[in-house]
Amino acid sequence: MKISLCTLFEGNYHFGVAALSNSLVAAGFSGVLWAGYRGALPAWLTGSPSYDAATATYQVSPDFQLRMVLLNTPVHFTYYKPTFVRDVFEKYAPDSDTVAYIDPDIVMKCDWPSFCGWFTDDALSLAEDVNWAFPSRHPKRLLWSAFFAQHGIASTRPIERYYNAGFIGVPRQHVDFLVLWERLCSLVLDYNQGVKHLKAGGSAALFHSTDQDALNFALTAHEATLNTAGPDAMDFTAGGYYLSHAIGSPKPWNTPHIRNAIGGQSPSVATKAYFQHIEGPIRAFSDAEIKRHRFALRLASAIGRVYQRR
Template identity: 45%
Template sequence: MRIALCTLFEGHYHHGVATLVNSLVAAGYQGTVWAGHRGPLPAWLARHARFDRRAGRLQVTPQVVLQTLALDPPRSLNYQKPAFMRELLQVHDPAAEAVVYLDPDLVVKCAWAEIEAWFAGGEVALVEDLDSALPSDHPRREGWRHFFAAHGEVPQRALARYYNSGFVGVPRAHDALLATWQRLCERIAEDHGGALRQRKLGAPDHPFHSTDEDALNFALMLDGAPLCTQGPEAMDFVPGGRHLSHAVGAAKPWQGRHFRGALRGRPPSVASQSFYRFTRGPLASLSPLTLVRRRLSMALATALGRVYRQR
């Protein structure tokens, strides 16, 4: 299956892109990784011997290409996910049979063929969030219904699970879901305002605190596309996962300070440990000396976490 696989990044998230691509290479993925970015490209990419600056293209391995696309939307790149996925299908890779979005703070741990099987049958592939239970009559869903009813959006089905937007796989046959998701993101951004680069809205009980994620979950209520869903373990949000690892939260594994966090009772997460599994590969965003220090910090922090953690 031909897939348009993509991610979005800005600022220090370029470190995650390098490790994500390394994990895809290790997983056996073959094809292009489309990377939309805001701001200048990082030095490790722009100065790479095989980087074609004019085309914005890096031949990572004989089988994998990293293709960059400069973006400058007015708001957080979170809102840009469905628009970018649609642009790939319509403009940049019209031969693709499906489009897959992966957050840059995520790595693939299993064979890519296992991930591809989630949407190869024509279903939209999703992974449940950490707090995945969201009953159909939950006040948060009622808040979505109330807000969007004024804009003529009427749900077609009831759902009881909440899905993370860090991984979304959509076959071309269901690209209407992307159009719906994009429309909802634009409506939230227009009506709720906030700082232009703001990633979250209001307090955690705000109906659209998670912006693009909430928009995705309401879009799924509006659209009847069949779903292939995985539990939160598929992103290492709970134990037992082996597919993906998603380093959610403000502190990212490439920023270090692992031992300092462990001293405060917060040992490294499974996702942080998984990140360092793939820092060695065809792409290197961190210097060898920095990696040695970070790996040592990670090892000490992990050991400390076995005996001490915050209650």
């Protein structure tokens, strides 16, 4: 099975792409990470002798390439995920059997052979969200069904869980799922009046988590089998060993670790996982910056062992 990976980033999320790439090398992944982006590329990439500007390719290791794709879309990238995954299938890596999208604030924790068990040619690969319990007759699901029914899209199966959109693996057999998800994202975008933020309105809003809500309704309107893991698979609960997802803000590369610790918030598991993958082969930080980050993280962790906000 040929598996291609992809991600989307802009602004300082390039620091996340660097750590994600490093974690894939550490895991033993062989292949390509397609990175769609807006704006200027970071100096750690364009200034590296391993970067070929003509092909927009960074040879991260002998077996792993980071391929950059400049995108021209006005919408928030959170709505663009299904479109980009489909483009990888159809334009960039048409020989792929499976394409998996991974957010740039995620790092891989396990070895690649262990991770590959998640992918089969007949199923979507997903991980439950931090708020994973979402009954099939939940009030918001009923409202979603009523909304999408107006557009000719019906829920055809009950699902009791809510899945995170930061990672999804799609086999070629179910490329049509991406078309459905893309259409739902467009409808949600129109409903939210072209919102340019990750979240829309308050938690009770019909589509607060935008693309993620669209994804979770799409799962009820499509027949694909689901290969699923619990919230631990993204370090949302203890005991995880697949991925570590630094949800929320600020992101690990922006977090004032010591100030947060003094305020009673210890460094998260995902933050610590991120900083395990900053030294290479891609070095997005200088030696001095790495030392500063590691010192702040150690001190913040020490503070957190004796003081936490209740």
